[in-house]
Amino acid sequence: MSELLARMLAPVELREPWFLLAALAALPIYIWARRPPGRLTFSSLRLLPARPTWRARTSFVPAALLALSAVGLAVALAGPRVPDRRGEVKREGIAIMMVVDVSGSMRALDLSTPDKERTRLDAVVDVFDDFVAGKDGLPGRPNDAIGLISFAGYADTRSPLTLDHDNLVAISRSLEIVRDRDEDGTALGDGLGLAVERLRESRARSRVAILLTDGVSNAGTDAPLDSAKLAKKYGIKVYTIGTGTNGLAPVRIEDPASGRSFLRQTMVEIDEDTLRAIADQTGGAYFRATDAGGLRQVYRQIDQLERSELQGEKWRQYREQFAGPLALGLLLAVLGLVGEATVWRRLP
Secondary structure (H helix, E strand, C coil): CHHHHHHHHCCCEECCHHHHHHHHHHHHHHHHHCCCCCCCCCCCHHHCCCCCCHHHHCCCHHHHHHHHHHHHHHHHHHCEEEEEEEEECCCCCCEEEEEEECCHHHHECCCCECCECCCHHHHHHHHHHHHHHCECCECCCCCCEEEEEEECCCEEEEEEEECCHHHHHHHHHCCCCCCCHHHCCCCHHHHHHHHHHHHCCCCCCCEEEEEEECCCCCCCCCCHHHHHHHHHHCCEEEEEEEECCCEEEEEEEECCCCCCEEEEEEEECCCHHHHHHHHHHHCCCEEEECCHHHHHHHHHHHHHHCCCCCCCCEEEEEEECCHHHHHHHHHHHHHHHHHHHCCCCCCC
């Protein structure tokens, strides 16, 4: 029984514990309620009952009820409450548009891990998902609106800015490297220009584009530096990432005749000068990632650079419990006063 009571009372907190001092008034109230109402003079003790009646033996009850009512009211004033749940203060997040290269060169396998063969796009998607949801040293971005754009020969919005990160991750995992030669290429300026168009509509206090590519701009209608000027005009910061090795990289090729696959070294070139110029012009930064670990480290740095400031990080919701002690205190006071005026009425 005592263990059950302890579990019931354990989570109870008091909003104003100093009001419990009001319970000390119980003793003066009891003494005051027990004071003699007056004196009567009897000519003989024979007029009094030989033995005390039950009313006389329990005459302390009204005073005790009034004293206990003071305790109940003191507890109610102290504000007992039970913590219901915890949560985070809602804060204004950052708008982030991820711009990912899905051109044919993203088939290169130089970002594979020792235990798994992965294309560059596979590695990029894995780290992006951890960046959004939080995993393996990345805290996640639960308060940020994040969107996704892919580009090869042309740019395409895969997801507008959204807080539905589960759906965003599912969309990112559906990205595929282009197979049609007519759609291949690296429309770097078009991808960044589309990101600027999506971000300028956002009312977030900070707007960021993360542009990831492994090639040189050779398609599209917008020049990369013209899109960078547009980003600067709207106060959009661009972080650029050059992904993969610069030079020969292994690519898995399938033989359509035999169905067998083999590795072939393919020349890959990254236009680092243009990526640096885009980042410098918009107030961002350029990063180089030559392996899977380096790519994850790049996202860690970006994650530290772009963080919302938080004030009053945690809040707790309570269920107020003062009604019970208040009702009990009032009930005891009423019973004490009624009892003193009726059952335990004393005459002077």
